[in-house]
Amino acid sequence: MKETRLGEFEEVLLLLVGILGDEAYAFKIAEEFESQTQRAVSIGAVHSTLNRLSEKGFLTSEMGNSSPERGGRRKRIYTITATGRRVLIEARDFKTSLWEQYPGFANG
């Protein structure tokens, strides 16, 4: 298995997959990323990262249904795995613990 730490981009994508649920495929994720972060991203970049997250075992995917605007082609729907969920929680907890040690913000 490859490296299991999450990069920032990877973390966001993982979260977006969770948010989008049944609609989590490369194009939708890229759109959602752009609208949520106001940062441009290419589908290729998103796809590549999704692929990497799958190799790490944080995501699984299967082919979903097709739609006319895709020229009748099916989409690959990504789903977060248990490991994926765990690293997300770990990442959040780690950051929270850091925040708690931060003096000025310690009490909110």
Place this chain on the structure above:
Amino acid sequence: MDNNNNHTAPRLAEVLLLWFLKEELAEEVLGDLEEKFHYTAVHRSVLRAKVNYWYQVFQYLRPFAIKNYRSNNSKLNIMYQHNFKISLRNILRNKGYSLINLGGLTVSLTVVILIGLWTYDELSFNSYHSNMDNISQVMMAYHSPGEDIKVGSSLPPALGTLLKDNYSNYFDEVAMIRSRPEERIFTSDKGHFTESGYFMQPAGAKIFSLNMLKGDINGLKDMHSILISETLAKKLFGDKNPLDQSITMDGNTNLVVAGIYQDLPHNTSFSNASYFAPLDLYIHGWSDLTAWDNYFIHTYVQTKPNVKQSTVSSLIKELMLPHTDEESGKRYLFLLPMDKWHLHSEFENGQPVNGKRLKFVWLFGAAAIFILALACINFMNLSTAAAERRAKEIGIRKSLGSLRMQLMSQFLIESSLLAFLSFLSALIIATLVLPWFNNIAVKEITLPVSNPWFWSFGIGLSLITGLLSGTYPALYLSALHPIKSLRGGFNAGRKGVLFRKTLVIFQFTISILLISGTILVYQQIQHAKDRPSGYSKANLLVIPKRSGEMYGKYQTFRTELKKSGAVMEVGEANYPITNTLGNNNGFDWDGKSPSFDPSFNTIVVNYDYGKTIDWEITEGRDFTSDLPSDVSKSVIITESAKRLMGFDKAVSKELRFSRDYFGGNRFTIVGVVKDMIKGDPFQAPRPAIMFLTDHELPFMFVRLTPELHIAEALTRMETVVKGIAPSAPFNYNFIDEEYGAKFRAEERAGKLVSIFAILAIFISCLGMFGLVSFITEKRTKEIGIRKVLGASLSNLWRTLSLNFIYPVIIACLIASPIAYYIFSNWLHSYDYKIEISWWVFGISGMAAIAITIITVSYRTIKAALLNPIKNLQSE
């Protein structure tokens, strides 16, 4: 979305994407991109959508998405490194075979490098002149009735003047040059120097873009000026500044050095010119630039950049017609562009033909390629014969999943590595033998190490050699069946053996061709050398009278020289005896058909000429001073002239001549002599007519007393000459040396062909040796068992050797008719030639067979002598 629905994503981008994208990703990616496209088209604009589509496609150029990008776990870099290492190990492990391959390839690549340089030198002839593309020489075709069309370059001076005056909108420059180099003696305070150069009009310096180191390119405008080469300037003045210095030509003309030009390189037409003097000076006092009736000029033109040479050719074609006699035939002019001067300047019946030089370029080029092929064949044969040794390696590689392409690349790397190593050693050898090669080929070639083209050519050459020798083994070895090769007892199969035999036959065919070629070339040279020349060459000298001081003293010279005891006889003629200068037509005799007007070699001699050169009278008598009536009345002709005139008995027949160059128009033939070989000793003799004069003539011939030692005779002769003409520059040439020079080109070809032959047989035998060693090694056990069972040495030798000898016999049978065809074609260009006899091929074949038997026997006898116990012990 609805009204934009007809817009489709850019087709080309889609094609590009599908080209590099992994197939399994195609559906989802195309779908995503199309969705994005429609989304952008609706919310933004169609153009933006299209641009964005392209952007998205390029964004998919990522490792995870690209086809075959590390599709499996093999690391290509490591694999190639490994291939390289295995190749090196293989080369080092089989030292013997590698040496044979390396040796053969090195030798043949050396030949290819040298011949390549030589060919380049020939093809780049005259490229030193920066106006090369626009320079042409004016040539003339003689259409004489009843004869083949002849092409010549000697023209009357008036033609050049006409071209210069009336055709200036076609030509940048026109220059006339004396048609052949003139040997002159130059005197400065450093001494006398005999130099050869040209008399030329001033524009010539510009046409040929002489690189003036000092002085003016128009320096020849003054009649008493001269341009000299850098080398001559060094000789005449040492380190002094030669410009505006005065030198003396032939002891009587003072000239001022108007310029010094960089020596013309050896691969230019005028490379032999160590000076250029004004043409005006040459013709001063006896001709002028408007003469139409004297042909002694070469005319060169530089056409304007936009003018086609063929256009000018058709324009000037008929310019000579008004100035020539219609009856003696029409003369048409044309331009010969400079790039054709060297290799394409031979004509047969008016049509350009492949000349001797061009034939040599083809011949040597072909020989070099064949020799390279021989070495490549060695590589092929040895590596396929050795397939068994590597069968296991191949089997293992294949079962581990090596693709056939990967195996092939392994073998190709091996052969390319070997070829490259050979190229490097060939370069070193070429550098070492270049001086020797230049000496044989009469060239001044250097290795163009600073020329990037040379290096790219060299690397290309080693790659091609690697591919040429590696492809077949690579195909052959990579096709081996893994199970069969791993099980052992693998047999190379009859197909491989047959193929190897065919290649061996090819090698020896080439070798035998070259051996018989060598024999034939040397036979032909010897044949021409043994040809009776019609005069006696030994101890005969010619002294050109180059100074006015030597004239008017013939009788004194003659008596004094004879009195000195060093000289038997002295005579004179108006031309040297080793060339065929001086030709005339316009003769008439009884029984001649009116349309027949052959040209004769016409020379003027004095009474003593015949005795001096020792010609052989076959009919009639020699000229004699007892009969003063002979002068300007009697002629002696050669046998071929007699045949041409159709006389049974020539003596006392009358000969009429249309002009009075020879002191009259009517002559009586008083004698016939054997043909004298003055020109090309390989061609038919020129029919000649000798006229008698009592004037003094420019060439003095001296026959030395054979009893006296040459050095002693020469000293005595020089004392006498210096005594009579003290300040005249004095030099002499031996006739037998000048005659020998006529064979240089053929001797050179002979030498090169013999070198090729030796190399070819060497490389072929090297390969043969490798094959034999390999096979005997493989059959060691068999030999042991045979010996134990009582086979004799000769038995074993026969079993092992015959297989190798019979391909050579087949090669003999193939080579003989091919050699006969090629060399009878070659001999076709000579008039005086040998008959090809079949024993030549017999001898070449026997030689090849003998060498093969020696090579093969060395290995087979060694193997047969081995102790059988040792043979059988090893397991």
